[in-house]
Amino acid sequence: MAQDNTPVMGPEEGLTRRMFLKVTVGAAAVGALASTAAATFLSLAPYKKPGIKLKEAPFLYTADDTAIKLKVWYASKVGQEAVVSDFTEAGMGAQATWNGFPAVLIRIDPRKSLNLGGAASTVNDQGFTFPVVPNAPGVEQNIVALWGTCPHACCRPNWRVSRPEVQNLIWCICHDSRYDPHAIVTDNYKGKRYRGAMWQGGPAKRALPQIPIKIVDGRIIGAPEKPDWYVYCGVDVE
Numbered sequence: 354m355a356q357d358n359t360p361v362m363g364p365e366e367g368l369t370r371r372m373f374l375k376v377t378v379g380a381a382a383v384g385a386l387a388s389t390a391a392a393t394f395l396s397l398a399p400y401k402k403p404g405i406k407l408k409e410a411p412f413l414y415t416a417d418d419t420a421i422k423l424k425v426w427y428a429s430k431v432g433q434e435a436v437v438s439d440f441t442e443a444g445m446g447a448q449a450t451w452n453g454f455p456a457v458l459i460r461i462d463p464r465k466s467l468n469l470g471g472a473a474s475t476v477n478d479q480g481f482t483f484p485v486v487p488n489a490p491g492v493e494q495n496i497v498a499l500w501g502t503c504p505h506a507c508c509r510p511n512w513r514v515s516r517p518e519v520q521n522l523i524w525c526i527c528h529d530s531r532y533d534p535h536a537i538v539t540d541n542y543k544g545k546r547y548r549g550a551m552w553q554g555g556p557a558k559r560a561l562p563q564i565p566i567k568i569v570d571g572r573i574i575g576a577p578e579k580p581d582w583y584v585y586c587g588v589d590v591e
């Protein structure tokens with residue numbers, strides 16, 4: 354059978370799809386979560402969507418198999434627009450799509466952001482640190498929206514789904530990268546600055562990009578600031 358060596362672009366440019374699968378399958382095999390991980394992330398393999406023009410758009414709920422099994426609160430709302438009134442408590446989060454791409458919505462607890470204050474910082478893969486921005490632009494009514502593609506090798510990080518016991522961090526099932534939505538920081542990728550949820554550990558080594566939002570009549574609307582925040586993992590948007 355022919356081997357699929359389609360290039361997977363992004364932080365690990367040059368990694369082929371075959372290599373990607375080897376790496377991710379291997380990582381899952383050694384982890385305690387192997388049995389659930391393998392089935393999940395093979396459906397989350399990198400993809401390409403060239404030339405999409407990002408526009409202001411609502412978020413639509415979605416739910417993967419794991420989320421459905423967990424009976425997440427938004428399972429009955431799949432396909433519907435996300436509205437602020439759905440997020441009745443701090444800590445509620447949901448899988449969503451925005452402009453057709455994966456996204457994560459979370460209502461944060463602002464006290465956790467304030468606790469981070471100016472003391473926290475993040476470090477990117479060039480070793481630069483960046484200050485935390487507790488009251489970041491693009492966060493409204495404590496709702497934070499993030500781009501749902503991991504900067505490490507393109508899997509889909511989740512909030513309280515892949516590892517529900519991880520309560521205060523976004524977690525990526527593939528290689529254990531973690532991001533803190535309570536700390537929106539300025540980070541840097543290939544010389545371009547962007548804002549995102551602070552990297553907290555794992556191999557990604559940079560923030561998960563933010564999707565700035567505004568609230569319009571209770572609807573949560575993603576308003577792109579700079580499309581190049583999302584140009585990695587083969588995504589080509591403008």
Ligand code: FES
Binds near residue numbers: 503525526
């Ligand atoms: S893809 Fe490797 S940690 Fe997310």
